Amino acid sequence: MNGKSAKDLLTVTIPRPGLLAWSLFAVQAVYLVLFMLSGLEGFSFSFIDLVGVLFSFITILLLASSLEILLFHRISACIVIITAVITAWGMNAYRLTSGSPLDYSLVRDNLGISFSPESFLMISTAFSTRDLVILPAIAAMLYLAVRIFPAASKSLKRNTVSARLTSLVAWIMLVVLPVNAGDGFTLFAKSALDYHNSPEIAGVPAGYPYLKKKIEHTSFRENIPRNLASKPNIFLILIESFNANFVEAVSPGGTAYTPQFNALIKKGLYIDRFYANSVQTCKGQEAVFFSIIPTYKGKLFVDYPELNISGFPAILTASGYETIFFQAYHDLKFDNTYNSMIKAGFTTVKSYSEYRKPADRPYIWGWGVEDKIFYERFFTMLDQMHESSPEKPVFASLMTVGTHIPCDGMPPEKMSIYKNPREIKEKYSNALHLSDSQLPRFFELMAERPYLANSIIIITADHSFPMKEHGIYNNEKCFYDETFRVPFLVIWDGVVKPGRISNRAYSQIDIGPTIMDMAGIVNYENTMTGTSIFDRNSSNPVFLVQPYNGRYLQVVDYPHKYIMHIQTQKEYLFNLEADPAEKNNLVHESESVDKTLFMKNILGRVHLNQKLIDENMIRPAAAQR
Structure with a gap:
């Protein structure tokens, strides 16, 4: 009796792939092959990369299972599945061309200008003829699968309410987990979370004297x-x-x-x-x-x-x-x-x-x-x-x-x-x-x-x-x-x-x-x-801001250049005079410890600048009056 109850419990809580999941699996599988053939970073036959690939299918299963709540009618199911497949295709095509997953901040910052004819043409360069062939090929493959296995189309909702809820909770936990892995939807959600959660500026002091009474001049x-x-x-x-x-x-x-x-x-x-x-x-x-x-x-x-x-x-x-x-x-x-x-x-x-x-x-x-x-x-x-x-x-x-x-x-x-x-x-x-x-x-x-x-x-x-x-x-x-x-x-x-x-x-x-x-x-x-x-x-280091792809913040105090990748907290230090191609990361060299710490501290000015803008304090309140 207890064994049967446990089995029944697993049946109702563990997600099973439905038509939406299998559709997204198909897109993911095609592009995983292309990622590997292209030598894209993170897609090799190493153990870590293979675990990452498996992880991407798990996140797809969890997300697709939780979205089954939207498949309440065949028409709604068609809309959701077609939209999901096209979006997954677009995300993967972008990643294949750019070498990095689609970033939330990139979409958020530029969505408003994306509909001009010039911007639309520029965006279209992210898609090759190969991508334009892949999309209808996947659509045809899914159509044939439904025709050959008609039971699949009748089982749009494979999961119980409990399984959908479990899937949603598990997917959210994986989004929050500080692991840079998953399918395109999951990585996009992770980048959105990073964008709206910026603890790096929480402790930045206010009152930095941007406002000056005179302009500095030289001889x-x-x-x-x-x-x-x-x-x-x-x-x-x-x-x-x-x-x-x-x-x-x-x-x-x-x-x-x-x-x-x-x-x-x-x-x-x-x-x-x-x-x-x-x-x-x-x-x-x-x-x-x-x-x-x-x-x-x-x-x-x-x-x-x-x-x-x-x-x-x-x-x-x-x-x-x-x-x-x-x-x-x-x-x-x-x-x-x-x-x-x-x-x-x-x-x-x-x-x-x-x-x-x-x-x-x-x-x-x-x-x-x-x-x-x-x-x-x-x-x-x-x-x-x-x-x-x-x-x-x-x-x-x-x-x-x-x-x-x-x-x-x-x-x-x-x-x-x-x-x-x-x-x-x-x-x-x-x-x-x-x-x-x-x-x-x-x-x-x-x-x-x-x-x-x-x-x-x-x-x-x-x-x-x-x-x-x-x-x-x-x-x-x-x-x-x-x-x-x-x-x-x-x-x-x-x-x-x-x-x-x-x-x-x-x-x-x-x-x-x-x-x-x-x-x-x-x-x-x-x-x-x-x-x-x-x-x-005067010593005035150069600050560089790459706001996308996990955000790279940088400072150049020539000949040295220090980079912090905010998403992964990975650091880089280059000597641009000796290494203009930026091939040799010196951040872990013993003789670079002091320089790294010095430049990392200087980088705090970028966070200060962002905080002053967020709080409308470029000109202090007294000066505004």
């Missing part, structure tokens, strides 16, 4: 010729996705990727170790215009619209400058760009689309217009503004789009390096080479205007993009230098002595203080956290 202006000292015009060109590894480099065929930019380096001051502080345009703009470390939770422009903050353009406006933000991408609502640039202090925020001409059509492809036409339309606008306010100096930031990933749609006659590009790197190389070839047009147009004779030109990027230097094409995956390092060149004829800085690292948060230093603007309250590049004495 830079002491050597400026008198005829050039008064309020120079300033142009900040942000080239989309400009990976610094392509500067002064050549293609396998011997063609320089950026010959025009290379030539300009000889005319200005170039920084070899300059970093974008994060991985997306909006986060680059956070760092550039507000001179603060980008958020690792959410987007400043979208998730913190009430944040009491202003940028260095507001200081330039107050100092008598005409301040202009001009972008090539047509939609200023994208990531709330317009409102954010107004908050930064720009008096004019425009996109190229307002000045587009019918004749421009052949020059528009991919995410937008080619740089040459973009520059021409900008100067048309600038001339109109100059006519109405000829006495005002200009600060203008130009945001290009011609090199936006995936660089699709380029006319074949403009493909100068790879005639039949297939991989993203080949498409990017063509787009970057075209963008570079059109850079001289900006200088030609500027030279044609006498009112711009005394001008500073800064050329850098909104962010970088990895081009498989470490086998990665995904900007939201990893921590290597190619994900963050961008060019930085400042040209001011007769003032800035041409040269290179190779023994120090700087970043986008240093752009605002550098411009203030060159313009001689001192007596303004500000919340900038960067340092002028002409300040060679």
Whole structure:
């Protein structure tokens, strides 16, 4: 009697796979084979990896069994099963392409912009022809299985209420368990839990003095010729996705990727170790215009619209400058760009689309217009503004789009390096080479205007993009230098002595203080956290934020670079001078203990920055009044 009762108890509490579970098993099995064939990390024949594979099937069984409550009708069952299969297929296809599971923060932060045509095309690059074949193949396989075994379709709900409840509780426990394993749904749930549970900032003290009464300056202006000292015009060109590894480099065929930019380096001051502080345009703009470390939770422009903050353009406006933000991408609502640039202090925020001409059509492809036409339309606008306010100096930031990933749609006659590009790197190389070839047009147009004779030109990027230097094409995956390092060149004829800085690292948060230093603007309250590049004495480490794939937070105190992976608490330490490819992790070397601890402590500033933003304390309450 007791034995029978125990058996009955097991029968009603242990989950059994129904049609939903078998459908997800099929998707998982197909992609597990592909993961192994592709050599994806975590998918080998080692004991640990095989246990992880088994674990993924267990989590699928538990989740599918608990979801059987939704299969109350054949129609609802069809909807749930089809949705689950397509979602599982999409998650696995993304993982196969990117090398990492789909991250909750990536979806949360970017869902709102995913429906633009350009974003949709970019997302589609995560799916190959192979994936498009797999989905209907799995659907056909499931259909045949149901036809051959009709009993399966009649047993949509294989589990008792008790078994479903047990499955749900067990699945939640596995989500909470600090083990980075499971199927795509489980890993996504784990990343959501990590996102909303951030104990690392709980103990961060408040009251950090972001607000300063004056702007720090160097002795830079002491050597400026008198005829050039008064309020120079300033142009900040942000080239989309400009990976610094392509500067002064050549293609396998011997063609320089950026010959025009290379030539300009000889005319200005170039920084070899300059970093974008994060991985997306909006986060680059956070760092550039507000001179603060980008958020690792959410987007400043979208998730913190009430944040009491202003940028260095507001200081330039107050100092008598005409301040202009001009972008090539047509939609200023994208990531709330317009409102954010107004908050930064720009008096004019425009996109190229307002000045587009019918004749421009052949020059528009991919995410937008080619740089040459973009520059021409900008100067048309600038001339109109100059006519109405000829006495005002200009600060203008130009945001290009011609090199936006995936660089699709380029006319074949403009493909100068790879005639039949297939991989993203080949498409990017063509787009970057075209963008570079059109850079001289900006200088030609500027030279044609006498009112711009005394001008500073800064050329850098909104962010970088990895081009498989470490086998990665995904900007939201990893921590290597190619994900963050961008060019930085400042040209001011007769003032800035041409040269290179190779023994120090700087970043986008240093752009605002550098411009203030060159313009001689001192007596303004500000919340900038960067340092002028002409300040060679102060120690201001570079902070890098990879908000996705479990979140990598980093600090560069050249030549050392320290990384903390928040999800796994794994640490890395590299000597970039001795090991520029970041192959040798020194974190466990005995001679690196002190350096690791020192840099780990410095990294606390990133958590402090996030807390100040979360609590709207960039400017203290007293200053807000």
